[in-house]
Amino acid sequence: MPALNPEELDGGILYHDAQVTFVERLVVENALASRAAGADIRTYARVERIVLDGNQVRGVVVRNVRSGTTETLHASAIVNAAGPWVDRVLAGADCPMPRFMGPTKGTHIVVHRFPGMSDVACYAEARSDGRPFFILPWNGLVLIGTTDTRCDADPASVHAEEGEIAWLLAEAGHVFPHAGLGRESVLYAYSGLRPLPRQGLRKTAAITRRHQIRHHGRTARGLYSVIGGKITTYRHLAEEAVDQVVQRLGIKAPPCTTAGLALPGGGGDRAAILAGLAGVPGLGKPSAVHLADVYGVRAPAVAALTSGQPDLAEAICPFSGAIAAEVVFAVRHEFATGMADILLRRCMAGLGPDLGRAALDRALPVAARHLGWDAMRLRTERQDCEAEIRVLASRPLPAPGSAA
Numbered sequence: 228m229p230a231l232n233p234e235e236l237d238g239g240i241l242y243h244d245a246q247v248t249f250v251e252r253l254v255v256e257n258a259l260a261s262r263a264a265g266a267d268i269r270t271y272a273r274v275e276r277i278v279l280d281g282n283q284v285r286g287v288v289v290r291n292v293r294s295g296t297t298e299t300l301h302a303s304a305i306v307n308a309a310g311p312w313v314d315r316v317l318a319g320a321d322c323p324m325p326r327f328m329g330p331t332k333g334t335h336i337v338v339h340r341f342p343g344m345s346d347v348a349c350y351a352e353a354r355s356d357g358r359p360f361f362i363l364p365w366n367g368l369v370l371i372g373t374t375d376t377r378c379d380a381d382p383a384s385v386h387a388e389e390g391e392i393a394w395l396l397a398e399a400g401h402v403f404p405h406a407g408l409g410r411e412s413v414l415y416a417y418s419g420l421r422p423l424p425r426q427g428l429r430k431t432a433a434i435t436r437r438h439q440i441r442h443h444g445r446t447a448r449g450l451y452s453v454i455g456g457k458i459t460t461y462r463h464l465a466e467e468a469v470d471q472v473v474q475r476l477g478i479k480a481p482p483c484t485t486a487g488l489a490l491p492g493g494g495g496d497r498a499a500i501l502a503g504l505a506g507v508p509g510l511g512k513p514s515a516v517h518l519a520d521v522y523g524v525r526a527p528a529v530a531a532l533t534s535g536q537p538d539l540a541e542a543i544c545p546f547s548g549a550i551a552a553e554v555v556f557a558v559r560h561e562f563a564t565g566m567a568d569i570l571l572r573r574c575m576a577g578l579g580p581d582l583g584r585a586a587l588d589r590a591l592p593v594a595a596r597h598l599g600w601d602a603m604r605l606r607t608e609r610q611d612c613e614a615e616i617r618v619l620a621s622r623p624l625p626a627p628g629s630a631a
C-alpha cells in the first residue's frame with residue numbers, strides 16, 4: 228500500500244475477509260431460490276396490518292405500493308424481517324407492541340480509483356474519533372465508509388448528508404494524502420440504517436451486532452421479529468428463524484440443508500462459464516465477464532435470449548458491459564417491475580460511475596421493442612429511475628437534452 232500516509236505509522240496487519248459486491252443480487256438470488264422451493268414472492272408488497280384473533284396471529288394486510296391494491300394473506304406464523312422497519316411493521320398490529328429497534332445510520336461515498344490505491348482493502352481508524360472505516364476496491368471504483376450515528380428517521384428517507392461526506396473525505400484523505408480527494412471526487416453517496424437493537428449505550432460502536440429472534444408469545448402468538456442481523460450471517464439467522472417457527476408449529480421437518488446449498492447462480496466454474504459465453508455471437512468480452520460475474524451459472528440463460536435477436540447482445544452500459552438482454556431477463560425471470568429495478572437492482576449498471584444514466588438511455592428503447600412499453604410508460608419509467616438516481620447522485624442530474 229505505497230500511497231499510505233507514513234506519518235505516525237507504526238505498522239500494519241494483513242487479514243482476510245469476504246466481500247459481497249452487490250447485496251442487491253444476493254437478495255434476488257435468495258428470492259429465486261425461495262421461489263424454486265415453493266415460495267410465493269411479492270415485490271412492492273407492503274405489510275400494513277398484522278391481523279390478530281385474540282392473541283393469535285391470523286395474517287397480514289398487504290398493499291401493493293405500485294398498483295395500490297390491498298389483500299389479506301392468511302398465515303399462522305409471521306416473521307417480521309423488516310430490518311430497520313421492524314418497529315414500524317409492529318405498529319400495524321391490532322394490539323400495542325414494544326419498540327425494539329435503535330438503528331444507526333451509515334453513509335458511504337464512491338470515488339474513482341486513485342493513484343496508489345492498492346487492490347486490497349484498507350481498514351483504518353478515524354483521526355477525529357477513532358471510529359473504524361474502510362477504503363475498499365469495489366466494482367472498479369473505490370468505496371469509502373462508513374459513518375455510524377444514531378438515527379430514528381424513516382429508513383426510506385435517509386440520504387447522505389454533506390457533513391458525513393466531508394467527514395469521510397477528510398478521514399480517507401488523511402490515510403491517502405496524495406489521492407487528491409475532494410468534494411468533486413464523489414461520484415455518488417448512499418446511506419442506510421443498521422437494524423440494531425435499542426440499547427442505551429453512549430457509543431454506537433458498542434451496540435451489539437448480534438441478532439435476536441423474538442416470539443411475541445403473550446400478545447401475538449405466531450408472530451416473530453428479527454432484531455439485528457448482518458449480511459455475513461444471514462443464512463444462519465434464517466435457519467434459526469425457520470427452526471423456531473417449525474418447532475413452535477409442531478411441524479415435523481427434515482434438518483435444514485441450506486448451509487450446503489449454492490444459490491441459483493452460485494457454484495460452477497467461472498472459466499467454463501466464460502468459455503461458453505465466448506461462442507455467443509455479438510457478445511463482447513467485457514459483457515461476457517459482466518454476465519459471468521453478475522449471474523454466475525445463470526449467465527448462459529441470459530445470453531440465450533440473444534439467439535435470433537442479435538440486438539439483445541448489444542452492450543447498453545459502457546462501464547459495466549451490461550447488455551440489452553438483461554432488460555428482458557430481469558422482467559421475465561427476476562421479478563423486476565420497472566427500469567429502476569432493472570438498472571439499480573438487477574443488472575447493476577446503476578452502480579457504475581454514471582449511476583446508469585448511459586444505460587437508461589439505451590435500455591428504454593429495448594423495453595419498448597421487447598417488452599412492449601408504450602410512450603407513456605417509457606416517460607414514467609425514465610422519471611422514476613431518474614428520481615432514484617437523484618437520491619444517490621452527489622451532483623444534480625443534467626437537464627434532459629443537455630450535452631453534459
Ligand SMILES: Cc1cc2nc3c(=O)[nH]c(=O)nc-3n(C[C@H](O)[C@H](O)[C@H](O)COP(=O)(O)OP(=O)(O)OC[C@H]3O[C@@H](n4cnc5c(N)ncnc54)[C@H](O)[C@@H]3O)c2cc1C
Nearest residue numbers: 272273274309310311312333373419420421456457458459
Ligand atoms: C451502512 C451500512 C453498512 C453495513 N455494512 C455491513 C457489512 O459490512 N457486513 C454485514 O454483514 N452487514 C452490514 N450491514 C448490515 C446489513 O446491511 C443489514 O444487517 C442487513 O441488510 C439486514 O437485512 P434484513 O433483510 O434484515 O433487512 P433489510 O435489508 O433492511 O431489509 C428489510 C426489508 O423489509 C422491507 N420492508 C420494510 N417495511 C415493510 C413492510 N411494511 N412490509 C413489507 N416489507 C417491508 C424493506 O423494503 C426491506 O426490503 C450494514 C448496514 C449499513 C446500513
